Amino acid sequence: MDKKLRFNSAAIHGGQQPDKAYGAVMPPIYQTSTYAQTTPGGHQGYEYSRTHNPTRTALERSIASIENAKHGMAFASGMAAIDTVLKLFQPGDEIISTDDLYGGSYRLMTKIFQKYGLKIHFVNMGNVENFKPLLNNKTRLIWIETPTNPMMKVVDIHAITSLGKTHDVLVAVDNTFASPYLQQPLNLGADIVMHSATKYLAGHSDTIIGLLAVNDDDLYEQLAFIQNSGGGVPGPMDCFLALRGIKTLHLRMQRHCENGAAVAIHLQEHPKIEKVYWPGFVNHPNHEVAKKQMKAFGGMLSFVPKGGDLATAKEILEKFQIFTLAESLGGVESLAGHPASMTHASIPKEIREQSGVVDGLIRLSIGIEDVQDLIEDLDQAIA
Numbered sequence: 530m531d532k533k534l535r536f537n538s539a540a541i542h543g544g545q546q547p548d549k550a551y552g553a554v555m556p557p558i559y560q561t562s563t564y565a566q567t568t569p570g571g572h573q574g575y576e577y578s579r580t581h582n583p584t585r586t587a588l589e590r591s592i593a594s595i596e597n598a599k600h601g602m603a604f605a606s607g608m609a610a611i612d613t614v615l616k617l618f619q620p621g622d623e624i625i626s627t628d629d630l631y632g633g634s635y636r637l638m639t640k641i642f643q644k645y646g647l648k649i650h651f652v653n654m655g656n657v658e659n660f661k662p663l664l665n666n667k668t669r670l671i672w673i674e675t676p677t678n679p680m681m682k683v684v685d686i687h688a689i690t691s692l693g694k695t696h697d698v699l700v701a702v703d704n705t706f707a708s709p710y711l712q713q714p715l716n717l718g719a720d721i722v723m724h725s726a727t728k729y730l731a732g733h734s735d736t737i738i739g740l741l742a743v744n745d746d747d748l749y750e751q752l753a754f755i756q757n758s759g760g761g762v763p764g765p766m767d768c769f770l771a772l773r774g775i776k777t778l779h780l781r782m783q784r785h786c787e788n789g790a791a792v793a794i795h796l797q798e799h800p801k802i803e804k805v806y807w808p809g810f811v812n813h814p815n816h817e818v819a820k821k822q823m824k825a826f827g828g829m830l831s832f833v834p835k836g837g838d839l840a841t842a843k844e845i846l847e848k849f850q851i852f853t854l855a856e857s858l859g860g861v862e863s864l865a866g867h868p869a870s871m872t873h874a875s876i877p878k879e880i881r882e883q884s885g886v887v888d889g890l891i892r893l894s895i896g897i898e899d900v901q902d903l904i905e906d907l908d909q910a911i912a
């Protein structure tokens with residue numbers, strides 16, 4: 530299909546073609562490690578499944594299509610995708626990363642890659658002025674996450690990609706929280722988009738998988754070489770599940786956003802709630818940026834009950850009937866998390882509290898249930 534598709538059509542058809550063998554409309558789960566060759570080197574583009582697999586190719590074409598990229602790549606997890614990006618660099622190279630980073634990315638950068646000589650700076654990306662003292666001739670990468678976890682800060686992607694271009698620095702965006710339905714970082718000038726497709730893209734809390742999308746051929750070749758050398762590849766079943774998830778991404782995201790807005794507004798007005806973090810509020814510090822770069826405000830939000838203490842948060846989390854207390858996000862079902870003891874437990878209390886992650890903070894991933902049921906569940910838990 531050569532025609533440039535609109536987003537909802539691309540989610541279903543982008544880069545897809547009926548399977549060559551029997552015309553299967555969905556790509557078969559090619560559960561094979563290797564491929565027959567007619568003569569040495571005489572294969573049809575597939576020789577060993579660490580390098581390529583047809584089910585994986587179908588997913589890679591899909592993510593390329595919905596991120597408006599030339600190349601897509603699928604990985605064993607979101608972390609395997611980030612690991613591959615960081616291996617582009619040499620000892621002495623410097624990376625500027627957001628100070629409100631996903632815990633797993635923070636751990637990978639500080640506990641693994643610093644050991645191999647990468648220098649990582651963490652900065653508040655709310656203001657491009659903050660980058661100026663850090664940019665130098667060793668800076669190779671700026672790593673953005675927006676909206677951030679769990680404080681829902683929003684970073685101006687275009688402002689930072691412009692900065693990256695003037696300093697000849699690659700810009701990568703972890704687009705997990707927004708999904709390409711809400712924002713497409715390559716269109717805003719980014720070089721690399723990364724997804725934990727475990728979350729919204731696969732969307733059903735049933736697989737761990739990561740994705741990258743890039744435009745530059747040379748960058749793609751380097752990443753493919755690193756991936757094939759290291760081997761962080763997904764199995765065909767996981768690729769199939771992610772691909773199936775993507776086909777309803779637009780429908781699910783629409784409902785995640787509607788439900789997210791209704792829950793955010795309800796909590797904001799609740800007498801027992803102190804603070805709600807959600808980029809759709811006009812008084813959110815980066816509301817204008819969110820409006821400019823996102824189609825809507827997503828299904829993630831965080832809140833602090835009055836008092837903001839651990840006991841109150843625990844009581845609410847234990848009383849939930851529909852929300853499930855669990856790690857992760859972006860699935861059809863609503864989840865609740867406690868960042869201070871779960872995702873951010875490894876960050877010292879003073880540091881996490883400076884960024885707003887107090888003991889009472891609760892993070893919600895709003896699912897696609899009837900929103901009135903979610904609101905009633907919140908009300909009975911908070912009461």
Ligand SMILES: *Cc1c(COP(=O)(O)O)cnc(C)c1O
Pocket residue numbers: 606607608609631633634674678703705706724725726727728737738739
């Ligand atoms: C979950 C997550 C990751 C890591 O992805 P996995 O699929 O769990 O390896 C990276 N970034 C963000 C923002 C995430 O939420």
